[in-house]
Each structure stands twice: as C-alpha cells, then as structure tokens.
Amino acid sequence: MKFASEFRDPALAKALLAEIARTADEIGATKQKPVSIMEICGGHTHSIFRYGLDRLIHDGIEFIHGPGCPVCVLPRARVDECIEIAQKPGVVFCTFGDAMRVPGSKLSLLQAKAAGADVRMVYSPLDALEIARRSPEKEVVFFGLGFETTTPSTALAIAQAAREGLTNFTVFCNHITVPEPIKALLDDPHMCLDGFIGPGHVSMVIGIHPYDFIAEDYGKPIVVAGFEPTDLLQSVLMVLRQIAEGVARVENQYARVVPEHGNTVSLAAMAEVYEKRPSFEWRGLGEIDASGLRIRDKYRAFDAEEKFGIGYAGVRAVVEEAEGCACGAVMTGRMKPPACPQFGKGCTPEMPLGALMVSSEGACAAYWQYGGARAAE
Amino acid sequence: MCLGIPGQIIAITDAERMAALAEVSGVRREVNVACVAEGPLEALVGQWVLIHVGFAMSLIDEDEAAKTLEALRDLGEAQEALEQMAAGDAALEGRA
Numbered sequence: 001m002k003f004a005s006e007f008r009d010p011a012l013a014k015a016l017l018a019e020i021a022r023t024a025d026e027i028g029a030t031k032q033k034p035v036s037i038m039e040i041c042g043g044h045t046h047s048i049f050r051y052g053l054d055r056l057i058h059d060g061i062e063f064i065h066g067p068g069c070p071v072c073v074l075p076r077a078r079v080d081e082c083i084e085i086a087q088k089p090g091v092v093f094c095t096f097g098d099a100m101r102v103p104g105s106k107l108s109l110l111q112a113k114a115a116g117a118d119v120r121m122v123y124s125p126l127d128a129l130e131i132a133r134r135s136p137e138k139e140v141v142f143f144g145l146g147f148e149t150t151t152p153s154t155a156l157a158i159a160q161a162a163r164e165g166l167t168n169f170t171v172f173c174n175h176i177t178v179p180e181p182i183k184a185l186l187d188d189p190h191m192c193l194d195g196f197i198g199p200g201h202v203s204m205v206i207g208i209h210p211y212d213f214i215a216e217d218y219g220k221p222i223v224v225a226g227f228e229p230t231d232l233l234q235s236v237l238m239v240l241r242q243i244a245e246g247v248a249r250v251e252n253q254y255a256r257v258v259p260e261h262g263n264t265v266s267l268a269a270m271a272e273v274y275e276k277r278p279s280f281e282w283r284g285l286g287e288i289d290a291s292g293l294r295i296r297d298k299y300r301a302f303d304a305e306e307k308f309g310i311g312y313a314g315v316r317a318v319v320e321e322a323e324g325c326a327c328g329a330v331m332t333g334r335m336k337p338p339a340c341p342q343f344g345k346g347c348t349p350e351m352p353l354g355a356l357m358v359s360s361e362g363a364c365a366a367y368w369q370y371g372g373a374r375a376a377e
Numbered sequence: 378m379c380l381g382i383p384g385q386i387i388a389i390t391d392a393e394r395m396a397a398l399a400e401v402s403g404v405r406r407e408v409n410v411a412c413v414a415e416g417p418l419e420a421l422v423g424q425w426v427l428i429h430v431g432f433a434m435s436l437i438d439e440d441e442a443a444k445t446l447e448a449l450r451d452l453g454e455a456q457e458a459l460e461q462m463a464a465g466d467a468a469l470e471g472r473a
Contacts, residue, residue, distance in 0.1 A: 004383075006442075006446050007445075007446070009449075009453075011453055012449045012450065012452070012453050014453075015449075015452050015453040016449070016452065019452060043380050046380075096430070123430065123431060124430045124431025124432070125430065125431070126409060126431045126432075127431070149381075149429055149434070150429065150430055152412060152432065152434070153409075153429065153430045153431065153432045156409065156411055156412075156432070160394070201380070201381055201427075201429065201434070204381075204427070204434055204435045205434065226445075227380065230449055231445075234445070234448075234449060253445070255438065255441040255444070255445065256437055256438045256439070256441040256442035256445060257381075257427055257435050257437060257438070258435075259435075263412050263413075263434065263435060265411055265412045265413075265414070266412050266434065269411075269412075361380075
C-alpha cells in the first residue's frame with residue numbers, strides 16, 4: 001500500500017516513543033497523573049490496539065477512546081427502524097457490512113435477514129443504486145450511516161438517482177457529524193481531557209478549521225492524524241509539545257491526505273443534499289443539538305423516513321440499552337471496556353450485547369481482539 | 378467502512394458518470410472520481426487516491442508524505458545521535 005510501510009518503520013516509531021517519553025517527563029505526566037488524550041476516531045482506536053501503542057507509550061499518557069465509531073453510537077431504536085423497513089414487502093435493504101450485527105432491541109439486521117428479510121451487504125451506496133436500476137419492481141433502501149467521511153458518498157448517490165429519475169431508491173439517513181459531540185464532551189463537567197487526536201478521514205472532507213473552537217474556546221490542542229503507527233505517535237508528540245509550550249492550536253499531521261480546507265466537491269454535495277437536524281440521538285451521549293443530518297425537501301423523494309413514515313418523520317420509540325451494557329460509560333471515557341460487567345461474558349464479538357463489541361472500530365472489540373492479556377491487567 | 382484504502386487510478390471508464398478503474402492491492406475495481414476531479418479526468422490516470430466506499434475521496438499528496446517522513450527521519454537521526462552521545466558518556470564514565 002502506498003506509504004504504508006514507510007509509516008510503520010520500527011526505527012522511526014522507537015525514536016518517536018523516546019521523544020514522547022522525554023516530553024511527557026518534561027510536563028510532569030505520570031501514571032498517577034496522566035495526560036489524557038482522546039482519539040476521536042474509531043479507526044485510530046483500532047490502530048492504537050493493533051500496534052499496541054497504548055502499551056509501548058510512556059505510562060503518563062492515557063488514551064481515551066472517543067465516540068468516533070458511527071456503528072457504536074447508533075441507538076438501538078435506529079436498528080429497530082432499519083428492521084421495520086427491511087421487513088416491508090418488496091423492500092431490498094442495503095447496508096455497509098459493519099451494521100449487520102449491531103443488536104436492535106429484538107433482532108440485528110443479520111438475524112432479520114435469516115428470518116427472511118431481503119437485507120444485502122454492499123460495499124458502496126453505488127452498489128445499492130445499481131440494484132435499484134436493475135430491479136425497478138423493488139423498493140431499494142440504503143442505510144446511510146457514518147460521519148462526514150461517508151456522507152458525501154450517499155449525497156452523490158442521491159444526486160445521481162435524481163439525475164436518472166429513479167423512483168425506487170431511498171436513503172435512510174443516519175449521518176452524523178464530528179464537531180458537535182466533541183463540543184458536548186467538552187461541556188461535560190466530568191470530562192477531563194488534555195488534548196485530542198483529530199479524525200483523519202473526516203478531516204479529509206471537512207478540513208481542519210471546524211475544530212478551531214476546540215483550541216480557541218476550550219484551550220485544548222488538537223492534531224489531525226493519519227492511521228499508521230508513526231502517524232499516531234507523531235500526533236501524540238505534537239499534542240504534548242503544545243502542552244509543553246502552553247499553547248492550543250489545530251495542527252495537521254496528515255497533510256498528505258487532509259487539505260486545510262477539505263474537499264470542495266464533497267462539501268458541495270453534502271450541502272446540496274443534506275441539512276442539519278435540530279438534534280440527533282447518540283447511544284451513550286443522548287440527544288446532541290445539530291449533530292445529525294437529514295435529506296433536504298428538494299430531495300425528499302429519496303428520503304426513506306418520508307417514504308415509510310419512520311424515524312424522525314414518524315413516531316419515535318424510546319428503547320433502553322440492553323441490561324448491564326455499559327457502552328454509554330465506555331463511550332464517554334468514564335469506563336474502560338474490561339470494567340464492564342458484561343465484557344467477555346454476556347458480550348463478545350460473536351454474541352455482542354452492545355455496539356462497541358460489534359464494530360472492529362469499537363473500543364470493546366479492539367480490547368477483545370488485541371488485549372486478551374490486557375483485559376486481565 | 379470509515380477506513381480508506383489507497384489505490385492507483387488505471388483508466389477512466391465512464392466520464393459521464395465519473396467512473397474510473399482503480400487498482401487496490403492488486404485488485405481492480407470501479408470507483409467514482411467526482412471528489413478528486415479538478416481538471417481533465419485523464420489527468421487522474423496514474424495518480425494515487427484514497428478510496429472510501431467506492432469513491433476516490435482524496436489525492437494522496439506525495440510531497441506532503443515525503444515531508445512528514447523527512448520530519449520523522451530527522452527525529453530518528455537526532456535520536457540516534459542522542460543515543461550515541463549517551464553511549465559515549467557512559468563509555469567516558471567507564472560504564473560501558
């Protein structure tokens with residue numbers, strides 16, 4: 001892969017770890033009084049565990065795993081709504097594979113498929129569009145899920161469907177945005193974070209300036225990072241150096257992919273098709289103002305909520321989390337995965353109780369996959 | 378679904394639909410290039426892009442990649458020098 005091996009160079013990682021240790025000592029970070037750095041993105045959580053960075057790094061640095069896994073922050077009620085749509089006659093329900101095993105209050109999409117619903121796992125919203133073209137007698141619904149990284153892809157698919165005049169393609173829009181939950185976390189009086197590792201691929205779309213408020217209003221450093229081990233270590237070092245200097249800035253470690261002002265075409269497509277909802281519900285975080293997107297009136301013919309009278313367009317059920325599931329506490333950094341009473345007992349990747357165990361980007365799944373020994377520590 | 382994968386654009390297959398063929402780790406697949414098409418589409422052939430859910434979302438900037446690596450290597454060299462210095466100090470003090 002392009003530039004993957006260079007950014008996995010053990011010698012560079014070793015040098016970075018040494019410099020991080022030196023800087024951590026300089027600012028007085030210790031195991032008892034650590035510097036807490038939140039990696040917002042689930043992809044970063046996965047990389048940190050995959051490469052064991054949490055164990056290699058100076059013990060005065062603590063990674064707090066943020067709410068940046070879109071599958072993990074999906075409330076059970078939304079999964080129930082997916083299944084309600086999928087079980088309607090004539091519907092082909094298309095989804096990214098990540099969402100297949102997320103438990104609803106009764107079934108997951110995978111179980112609904114086994115029970116006869118036409119649920120299909122696709123790689124791209126363009127695959128769903130192609131199914132709609134080929135099966136005009138079917139009602140094809142795509143489960144639009146994800147942060148700003150995937151939002152442009154469904155926006156472009158909807159715009160394409162509109163151009164072609166397709167009448168059997170809709171999107172069940174559950175797209176969410178990164179800056180709003182970060183603000184909610186920073187406003188939480190229990191949260192004590194010293195800095196952030198910013199999401200690389202979200203920033204590739206939105207640029208680095210939507211995070212200005214983190215530095216300017218809250219005085220916290222944030223460094224947008226790539227996903228290779230040296231990317232993450234370099235970003236941690238950049239955060240620590242800001243702390244050492246007593247400054248707070250938005251910095252971009254991932255400049256090879258992230259342009260300062262984002263991607264023009266993606267931003268335009270998103271603005272054309274979507275608008276902000278007044279608020280959106282997050283698992284573990286509750287309702288957050290302006291944190292979700294909905295399809296604009298202009299494209300309402302492609303809105304599954306409108307077509308099926310479901311979700312925010314219908315009567316929304318209140319669904320409690322599964323009993324004993326501590327996903328909410330883990331998601332907000334108040335609990336480590338192994339401290340959850342269900343971790344590895346009632347909840348495993350094979351039989352997940354909570355969403356954090358489902359997605360490979362969820363903190364619990366990452367702990368489980370790479371941290372058998374760590375869980376016992 | 379959030380993790381992108383780098384691929385190289387091999388050919389433009391349908392300019393109308395912004396479709397191109399990309400090679401990803403030896404596998405070829407059609408991707409949409411609307412988000413990276415700034416000039417003529419043909420100029421994309423040979424370029425490295427980051428692909429998410431069937432869309433090329435960003436050109437990988439080789440100059441920026443080189444700069445980041447250079448900064449890392451400088452640090453690596455500095456580290457090596459520091460280690461040599463430390464080893465020298467230890468030797469001077471008769472510890473090595």
